[in-house]
Amino acid sequence: MAETAVSGSGTTESDDPLRAAVWRLRSRGCWTDAAALLAPHATEPAVAVERAALLIERCLYTERGWAEAETAVRLAEAVARKGGERGAAACERGHLAYAATLLGVRDRADEARAALGRAAALVAPDSPGRPLLDFRRGLVAQDLSDSPQAARAAYRRAHTGAAALGDTLLLSSTWRHLAGLALREGELAEARHGFAESLRIREELGHLVGTAPALAALADAEPEPEASRLRAEAWRLFRLLGGVPTWLGGRLAPRPAA
CATH class of the missing domain: 1.25.40 (Serine Threonine Protein Phosphatase 5, Tetratricopeptide repeat)
Known part of the structure; x- marks a missing residue:
């Protein structure tokens, strides 16, 4: 099986102790603990998206925690207000559906494509979230649609x-x-x-x-x-x-x- 996606931007340096702690836990595969650190701030749209991304990444690496990831995605969708925030939440929705399909939990390929399509309409081309969205669309093209040419173009943009x-x-x-x-x-x-x-x-x-x-x-x-x-x-x-x-x-x- 091809390696699944790594979501978000990693860093080893941060002036924010919370960000640094989340990264340390995430990089060692402690996604549940990292998500717990973010939970008190998850009414903020950006934090809710990050928390959902962590729990989806846990699913991709461990094939467990699907219900928790679904709940986190729903929260990210619920607290989103602006177009970019809704687009980021849709990107996580698409990624979760992709992961479930890839790992044989349930065929959610159509949901993955639809959610990432919504995200593409909401996330501006010059937004910091656009490369991650392009990457995930490449994953869907490669792994769910068997379209390596489309995947390559998306990966190159990302x-x-x-x-x-x-x-x-x-x-x-x-x-x-x-x-x-x-x-x-x-x-x-x-x-x-x-x-x-x-x-x-x-x-x-x-x-x-x-x-x-x-x-x-x-x-x-x-x-x-x-x-x-x-x-x-x-x-x-x-x-x-x-x-x-x-x-x-x-x-x-x-x-x-x-």
């Missing part, structure tokens, strides 16, 4: 926007998904470069929970013995984090000796 905004965590995801498309087309040098950039960013940010998937992705584009070394390191992190992301374990589990 990549350019993330670079301009300095959203390095999103940039790591655009690198990874563009590299995945390159690997699919046999462009090994391009794939290795993109996967390596994605891994470098996540290691520099300290995004521990996203590092194992990045290592495994790079391993897919590398020859032996480097591929085995990368998978062994990914397996170590996977075990350290208690088996997340859940879908990665089958790819990494060491094979018994013959």
Whole structure:
């Protein structure tokens, strides 16, 4: 399974102790604890969206917590007032529906497309939220519509926007998904470069929970013995984090000796 999306913008530096605490928890896969820190402020539209994003990310990595994520999305929709706020909430609605479809919980592909379409009509082209929206539309195009050309165009828009905004965590995801498309087309040098950039960013940010998937992705584009070394390191992190992301374990589990 392809790695699922990382939502929002990560940072290792913040003048706001709450923001720094949320990032530390999120980067280690403690999404419930991070969301709990935001709960007292969740009547603010931006905070409600961020809290929903955290709980959706938990679903994507653990395949659990769907009801909590749904409740958080509904709250984000309820407190939104302005067009951009409604667009951000719709983006989370679309992402949750995408995740449920991708992981086989329930087919919500039409809901994902409709919600992201609403978001595109509400989120201004120059809004800071536009690159993330473009990225998620790329995910739907690739994983739910099997349209790699549309996915590539959306990822490239997201990549350019993330670079301009300095959203390095999103940039790591655009690198990874563009590299995945390159690997699919046999462009090994391009794939290795993109996967390596994605891994470098996540290691520099300290995004521990996203590092194992990045290592495994790079391993897919590398020859032996480097591929085995990368998978062994990914397996170590996977075990350290208690088996997340859940879908990665089958790819990494060491094979018994013959």
